[in-house]
Amino acid sequence: MAVSRLKKAELYYHKSLSDQVAGILQESGACQIIGTEENSSAPKEMTEQLNLSSEYLADVRYLMRTLTPYFNDPVPALDRMLGERPEVSMQDLKNLSAEKDLKNLCEIVRNNEHGLAEVKLELSQAKANLNLLENLKFFPFQLSIVTEGTKTVKGLVGSVKFENLAGLKGALGDFSKYAKETELVISDYDEKKNPQEVYAGLIYSVDIEKEVLELCAKNGLSLIDVPAEFKDTAQNETEKLNLLISESEKRENDLISTLKDLASENMPDIQKLSDYYNSMAGRYQEMSRSLDTECTMLTRFWIPTQEAEKLKAKLEAISPEIELNYSDPAPDEEPPTLLNNGSLVRPFNILTELYSPPVYRGIDPTPLLAPFFWLFFGMCLGDAGYALVMMGTIWFVFRKYKKIPLGIKDFIMLFAFASVSTFIYGIISGSFFGNFIDSFVPILVPLKNSLMLVDPMTNPMQVLGISLLLGVIHLMFGLLIAAFDKFRHGEVIDAIGNDLSWFFLIVGLCLFGVGFGGMLPPHFTDIGRAMAIIGAVVIFLYAGKGKPGIFSKIISGFLALYGSTSYLGDILSYSRLLALGFGSAVIGMVINLLGGLAADIPYIGWVVAVIVIVGGHIFSILINLLGAFVHPLRLQYVEFFGKFYTGGGESFTPLKLSQEFVTVKA
Numbered sequence: 001m002a003v004s005r006l007k008k009a010e011l012y013y014h015k016s017l018s019d020q021v022a023g024i025l026q027e028s029g030a031c032q033i034i035g036t037e038e039n040s041s042a043p044k045e046m047t048e049q050l051n052l053s054s055e056y057l058a059d060v061r062y063l064m065r066t067l068t069p070y071f072n073d074p075v076p077a078l079d080r081m082l083g084e085r086p087e088v089s090m091q092d093l094k095n096l097s098a099e100k101d102l103k104n105l106c107e108i109v110r111n112n113e114h115g116l117a118e119v120k121l122e123l124s125q126a127k128a129n130l131n132l133l134e135n136l137k138f139f140p141f142q143l144s145i146v147t148e149g150t151k152t153v154k155g156l157v158g159s160v161k162f163e164n165l166a167g168l169k170g171a172l173g174d175f176s177k178y179a180k181e182t183e184l185v186i187s188d189y190d191e192k193k194n195p196q197e198v199y200a201g202l203i204y205s206v207d208i209e210k211e212v213l214e215l216c217a218k219n220g221l222s223l224i225d226v227p228a229e230f231k232d233t234a235q236n237e238t239e240k241l242n243l244l245i246s247e248s249e250k251r252e253n254d255l256i257s258t259l260k261d262l263a264s265e266n267m268p269d270i271q272k273l274s275d276y277y278n279s280m281a282g283r284y285q286e287m288s289r290s291l292d293t294e295c296t297m298l299t300r301f302w303i304p305t306q307e308a309e310k311l312k313a314k315l316e317a318i319s320p321e322i323e324l325n326y327s328d329p330a331p332d333e334e335p336p337t338l339l340n341n342g343s344l345v346r347p348f349n350i351l352t353e354l355y356s357p358p359v360y361r362g363i364d365p366t367p368l369l370a371p372f373f374w375l376f377f378g379m380c381l382g383d384a385g386y387a388l389v390m391m392g393t394i395w396f397v398f399r400k401y402k403k404i405p406l407g408i409k410d411f412i413m414l415f416a417f418a419s420v421s422t423f424i425y426g427i428i429s430g431s432f433f434g435n436f437i438d439s440f441v442p443i444l445v446p447l448k449n450s451l452m453l454v455d456p457m458t459n460p461m462q463v464l465g466i467s468l469l470l471g472v473i474h475l476m477f478g479l480l481i482a483a484f485d486k487f488r489h490g491e492v493i494d495a496i497g498n499d500l501s502w503f504f505l506i507v508g509l510c511l512f513g514v515g516f517g518g519m520l521p522p523h524f525t526d527i528g529r530a531m532a533i534i535g536a537v538v539i540f541l542y543a544g545k546g547k548p549g550i551f552s553k554i555i556s557g558f559l560a561l562y563g564s565t566s567y568l569g570d571i572l573s574y575s576r577l578l579a580l581g582f583g584s585a586v587i588g589m590v591i592n593l594l595g596g597l598a599a600d601i602p603y604i605g606w607v608v609a610v611i612v613i614v615g616g617h618i619f620s621i622l623i624n625l626l627g628a629f630v631h632p633l634r635l636q637y638v639e640f641f642g643k644f645y646t647g648g649g650e651s652f653t654p655l656k657l658s659q660e661f662v663t664v665k666a
Helices: 015-028 044-070 077-081 090-099 102-135 162-174 176-181 206-218 234-287 305-316 346-355 366-381 384-400 406-429 436-440 442-451 460-488 492-516 523-543 550-562 564-598 605-644
Strands: 006-014 153-161 182-186 197-205 221-223 296-304 323-327
Touching (some): 006 305, 015 044, 015 296, 044 102, 102 234, 162 182, 162 206, 197 206, 206 221, 305 323, 346 406, 384 406, 384 605, 406 564, 436 442, 492 564
Antiparallel strands (some): 006 296, 153 197
């Protein structure tokens, strides 16, 4: 319905004009390049430019990755996303790229980064050794006795579990030769505090090293590996290490300060160059899909019909030697899909694109789902107070940010529209921040009650009935769309047998039921019965179409009629409209109840009550917004789309400029 008509373009131009042509195609943002045959080679000029741009882009990405942690960006990420970006021209960016020596800057940053990494490693090792020395302060000898030893004496240090300490002492004392030739030093400990382990040092003769090590191992002494550079006492080595740490930390701070200065001085330009080289790499990547001869190039692309003549005028202004021909897509071609809806429907495009775009010649379901999603969202959130908060927030965003990109603006407008349905349903269901009016503003209760048409809290069956009725309408509308699509493709029998027959059966059963229940005049019972019978007969006969024998036809017919149970399940799915709206109201009531109870606290009660009520409702809005978005979307994707829509199209992805950090002026 609202899929843009595209033209297939064939653009012939001299290679000397390739940069100008590529720039115009990219800046137009309206051309999706068509790839060439797999066995064709890319134009050499485009490949060379792509390699050069990619090389610079790699440098920019390295600088971005390295300097961003040291850069205090004056433009917050949210502001930038909402369009608060500096405006520059492509010529400005090109001039900047010529002025900025990225290679030299990368070398400077890399040297500082490597120096910082080395200092951090030194500090990490030094602090680990400092902890080790803290545990060795009990050892009164020089540590060289442990790390090197002498010709006659060696030493070791280790830790032993407290329960094994007595065994270690006893084992050393059992043998006089060990006792005479060894000296055991134990760290201080408080036996009353039941220590887990203690540290021990041992001096022994090199002649009995093997026996001593075996004895220590058997008695649970875990040796500590002392670094070879430690020669002095633990106390003196600690002082040296503290001095080293102090010097390393100074070097670290100096390097960090240098990186911060580099970031502050260069990051604004690097951000601009990031967009520039991303744009250039994307440009040459796409243009390398062109065909070429020795002197000329051929670029094919899709372009929306409404943009075709404007682009042609721009290209012909470059040189009269440019030839641009347009043609309609061939019947066997499947162009990409560009949704083209008006301002009221366009915000809902994202819902279709999240599922799958339609094929080029298919139906755009966006205008069809938009009113239902709008209504279902309002019923699921269903609170006029929450709607006012949404409206106020959106108003603030639009007032503060004047340059919001179209895609983000449409997404915000989707919620702006949904807040209207939420407000309307909140008024007619009497929900304003839950039961806030009943609890805290009783003077407004008569006004609130006078506007109420439904009451999910006291009469949920009424809302359930409305929800199920909307479900029937939604599903039957989907069947009518499917029938219409088949009719326009000449599939009349399939439209009647596969879609209209189910429409007659389901609508007929509904009319029969409400008529029989006395909710409609009695003649609706007869109308419903007739519709249901006609629908069932058509379904039965259509299901047996093409089956070889009468028995197979009968079985297929009954199996098809059994499929009505799936429609029952689909209709019951719409009970979630009641459930989510009911849940939102109940959460609001609980928050108000807690706020009322908090108000009874002496002196500070109202302060606590305000915090509970405001904080609680903000939390409730965020949680219920998610549910109000996801569940109506599920009803569109599963129940509604399941009746007529399959998607399968390829989104229109034109060659365009990268504008993450800057806005490129025309």
